[in-house]
Amino acid sequence: QKEVEQNSGPLSVPEGAIASLNCTYSDRGSQSFFWYRQYSGKSPELIMSIYSNGDKEDGRFTAQLNKASQYVSLLIRDSQPSDSATYLCAVNLRGNRDDKIIFGKGTRLHILP
Amino acid sequence: DARVTQTPRHKVTEMGQEVTMRCQPILGHNTVFWYRQTMMQGLELLAYFRNRAPLDDSGMPKDRFSAEMPDATLATLKIQPSEPRDSAVYFCASGFGGNYGYTFGSGTRLTVV
Numbered sequence: 023q024k025e026v027e028q029n030s031g032p033l034s035v036p037e038g039a040i041a042s043l044n045c046t047y048s049d050r051g052s053q054s055f056f057w058y059r060q061y062s063g064k065s066p067e068l069i070m071s072i073y074s075n076g077d078k079e080d081g082r083f084t085a086q087l088n089k090a091s092q093y094v095s096l097l098i099r100d101s102q103p104s105d106s107a108t109y110l111c112a113v114n115l116r117g118n119r120d121d122k123i124i125f126g127k128g129t130r131l132h133i134l135p
Numbered sequence: 136d137a138r139v140t141q142t143p144r145h146k147v148t149e150m151g152q153e154v155t156m157r158c159q160p161i162l163g164h165n166t167v168f169w170y171r172q173t174m175m176q177g178l179e180l181l182a183y184f185r186n187r188a189p190l191d192d193s194g195m196p197k198d199r200f201s202a203e204m205p206d207a208t209l210a211t212l213k214i215q216p217s218e219p220r221d222s223a224v225y226f227c228a229s230g231f232g233g234n235y236g237y238t239f240g241s242g243t244r245l246t247v248v
Contacts, residue, residue: 054234065226066178068236110178114234121232122191123168127177 028126041098045111056112139240153215158227
């Protein structure tokens with residue numbers, strides 16, 4: 023069973039601090055990785071994608087990928103109350119029959135004003 | 136803004152009734168996913184299509200669920216007969232595949248009583 027694991031949280035971070043969200047995956051053949059943000063009662067929204075080892079930065083967000091350790095993380099700098107949401111890690115299991123995107127259960131992030 | 140359109144937004148039905156959910160993917164997107172989200176299980180992959188061809192529906196209960204894509208502008212998910220345990224939010228997502236992420240629709244909140 024191919025899995026994506028995340029700590030469910032809640033993760034509480036003071037406003038202005040760095041929030042660090044982690045994700046591990048079981049399938050070594052996974053090719054690309056995504057972070058989605060989901061506000062309560064809303065649909066998931068793509069915020070970052072990464073497919074090469076190392077860091078990828080986009081504004082206040084940095085995604086980090088380590089394929090050897092099967093580990094993906096998301097850093098949010100200068101956290102704002104509007105960042106309070108559930109963050110979903112998604113993995114593309116590139117199999118014989120093309121993409122298959124599976125999700126972790128998400129980490130609830132709470133930014134403390 | 137291009138968006139994925141799902142109908143209906145909410146559906147309450149009695150156990151045993153047929154339910155059909157519809158999804159209009161973003162024009163030009165060639166990959167469509169159906170997910171189900173519950174508090175306990177998170178986002179579960181039900182089925183997905185590439186260029187309207189079904190690639191994987193192993194996540195669906197085959198005896199009661201069916202997914203089709205009659206044309207490039209419409210994907211459907213049908214449950215017959217519905218059961219209370221089918222109560223969830225059903226999301227459709229579309230995209231180009233590969234290392235690109237996917238855009239989610241607003242979801243259909245299904246309640247089976």
